[in-house]
Amino acid sequence: MTLVNGIARTVVDAQDRGLHYGDGLFETMRCDQGRVRWFARHMRRLELGCERLALPRPDPALVRSEIESLLTARPRAIAKLILTRGVSAGRGYRPTGDARPTRIVAAHAWPEPAATPFRAGLSPVRLGCNPQLAGIKHLNRLEQVLAQQAARATGLDEVLMGTESGQIVCGSASNLFVCLADRLLTPPVDACGIAGVMRSLVMDAAAQLGLALYITPVSAALLAMAPALFVTNVRYGVQPVDWYEGRGLARDERCMRLQEWIDGRFD
Amino acid sequence: MTLVNGIARTVVDAQDRGLHYGDGLFETMRCDQGRVRWFARHMRRLELGCERLALPRPDPALVRSEIESLLTARPRAIAKLILTRGVSAGRGYRPTGDARPTRIVAAHAWPEPAATPFRAGLSPVRLGCNPQLAGIKHLNRLEQVLAQQAARATGLDEVLMGTESGQIVCGSASNLFVCLADRLLTPPVDACGIAGVMRSLVMDAAAQLGLALYITPVSAALLAMAPALFVTNVRYGVQPVDWYEGRGLARDERCMRLQEWIDGRFD
Numbered sequence: 429m430t431l432v433n434g435i436a437r438t439v440v441d442a443q444d445r446g447l448h449y450g451d452g453l454f455e456t457m458r459c460d461q462g463r464v465r466w467f468a469r470h471m472r473r474l475e476l477g478c479e480r481l482a483l484p485r486p487d488p489a490l491v492r493s494e495i496e497s498l499l500t501a502r503p504r505a506i507a508k509l510i511l512t513r514g515v516s517a518g519r520g521y522r523p524t525g526d527a528r529p530t531r532i533v534a535a536h537a538w539p540e541p542a543a544t545p546f547r548a549g550l551s552p553v554r555l556g557c558n559p560q561l562a563g564i565k566h567l568n569r570l571e572q573v574l575a576q577q578a579a580r581a582t583g584l585d586e587v588l589m590g591t592e593s594g595q596i597v598c599g600s601a602s603n604l605f606v607c608l609a610d611r612l613l614t615p616p617v618d619a620c621g622i623a624g625v626m627r628s629l630v631m632d633a634a635a636q637l638g639l640a641l642y643i644t645p646v647s648a649a650l651l652a653m654a655p656a657l658f659v660t661n662v663r664y665g666v667q668p669v670d671w672y673e674g675r676g677l678a679r680d681e682r683c684m685r686l687q688e689w690i691d692g693r694f695d
Numbered sequence: 696m697t698l699v700n701g702i703a704r705t706v707v708d709a710q711d712r713g714l715h716y717g718d719g720l721f722e723t724m725r726c727d728q729g730r731v732r733w734f735a736r737h738m739r740r741l742e743l744g745c746e747r748l749a750l751p752r753p754d755p756a757l758v759r760s761e762i763e764s765l766l767t768a769r770p771r772a773i774a775k776l777i778l779t780r781g782v783s784a785g786r787g788y789r790p791t792g793d794a795r796p797t798r799i800v801a802a803h804a805w806p807e808p809a810a811t812p813f814r815a816g817l818s819p820v821r822l823g824c825n826p827q828l829a830g831i832k833h834l835n836r837l838e839q840v841l842a843q844q845a846a847r848a849t850g851l852d853e854v855l856m857g858t859e860s861g862q863i864v865c866g867s868a869s870n871l872f873v874c875l876a877d878r879l880l881t882p883p884v885d886a887c888g889i890a891g892v893m894r895s896l897v898m899d900a901a902a903q904l905g906l907a908l909y910i911t912p913v914s915a916a917l918l919a920m921a922p923a924l925f926v927t928n929v930r931y932g933v934q935p936v937d938w939y940e941g942r943g944l945a946r947d948e949r950c951m952r953l954q955e956w957i958d959g960r961f962d
Contacts, residue, residue, distance in 0.1 A: 430709050438708060442706055442799055447711065447713050449717070449839070450834055450837055521868055522846070523843070557823050557824070558821055558838060560841055561838070566837055568836070568837045569717060570717055570748070570833055570835045572716070573748075573780075577789065
């Protein structure tokens with residue numbers, strides 16, 4: 429079931445700038461018992477994306493009610509919101525006049541839980557760096573598609589992606605945390621990558637639980653020596669990596685404490 | 696008028712991967728007297744894009760006949776082809792099973808000729824580098840949208856874009872050539888940028904006319920001193936830059952010779 433600008437439809441205009449240029453944003457949200465979890469965090473990131481792209485921000489109450497209207501029968505679901513610059517801003521890269529964004533809301537069955545053991549590797553596909561696009565969840569996702577396509581033959585559950593300069597920034601669809609004995613590390617997402625909602629929850633949880641956590645560049649060499657890793661997104665939650673590039677990893681006890689704190693937060 | 700997989704439609708499926716991820720390619724083609732110009736060059740670039748993205752290549756004869764079926768009444772037109780991974784490859788970054796691509800063909804009125812004098816500047820928006828995506832005309836075009844959006848207030852006709860490391864690679868919708876006294880230069884497009892059809896025609900024309908042309912990195916400092924510049928795309932042809940960053944430029948006589956050679960080539 430899909431709503432396009434509030435109307436039940438399965439199609440969008442073939443001239444939509446979301447299709448032509450990836451000129452838009454998206455959010456993927458977990459829904460429990462008919463309500464969107466961590467909704468305010470999703471809307472804050474969407475708002476940052478709207479500022480960066482100079483897109484009018486949709487009314488959060490409208491977005492929430494549209495999503496929740498699709499959820500009635502499901503105990504848990506995934507909702508996806510796509511917001512594009514629409515059609516009226518015209519053809520050609522330069523947006524003209526007033527954008528009337530296209531707002532697409534859909535709900536899907538909650539996906540299978542992540543595999544156990546959870547296996548990750550390093551992708552040969554690199555992330556291009558652009559500070560103006562970093563952090564936000566925009567629709568230009570070919571790097572992630574290529575990384576997952578390359579991973580298909582390997583049977584990996586997730587692949588980590590880095591920059592040309594050798595920094596490892598995130599998974600193709602997740603954020604990355606490194607567990608050292610006395611601290612947790614997560615890479616900055618100011619040159620590429622996405623500022624994940626689950627990442628923000630982990631950071632808040634760590635602060636509340638008194639766990640040291642630093643945002644700091646992470647190299648492939650550090651990953652190769654790390655005793656434990658975890659990846660996060662709203663689907664996985666806090667997902668320990670059991671196997672990284674052929675090496676078995678321990679599950680760090682901090683993962684469970686973080687997950688428990690996050691499970692207790694609806695917003 | 697738009698054809699979606701050969702059928703007259705104005706809409707595409709809201710689940711299309713072209714919309715969700717920019718998972719696809721496009722071509723913008725000049726059509727004269729009901730026929731597509733330089734068609735084989737467009738199809739070669741499309742084929743390279745299909746290889747990079749592991750997309751099935753459409754039948755060129757089918758694409759040509761679809762475009763030309765839309766052209767009857769117009770002496771000159773712009774045709775746009777979009778090829779996406781479609782719907783059947785599924786949701787999520789990882790494409791599953793067999794893609795049945797979506798093929799969208801549309802024709803539009805030939806746009807106004809470029810302004811005279813033609814004014815260009817340097818964009819504050821950078822190009823991210825990714826060799827796997829460089830050269831091909833994929834649907835991830837937010838950098839170009841941001842560059843044109845930033846240029847809207849300046850009245851510039853085109854903005855040149857560079858990398859974080861300071862190489863200037865192309866215009867937002869064109870390739871770049873620098874005219875020095877004894878040679879022409881154009882930047883490589885193997886880390887970012889698009890291998891333009893008009894760029895390839897200029898390179899062939901230069902070879903045939905005995906004009907020295909080198910593919911070589913171009914810095915902002917070189918541009919600031921260059922006696923003449925031109926930009927190319929299938930809409931502009933060979934477009935001399937009359938004004939760059941506040942400095943008037945000469946029109947180089949080689950521009951007209953290149954344009955004449957290209958005008959004489961239909962394919």
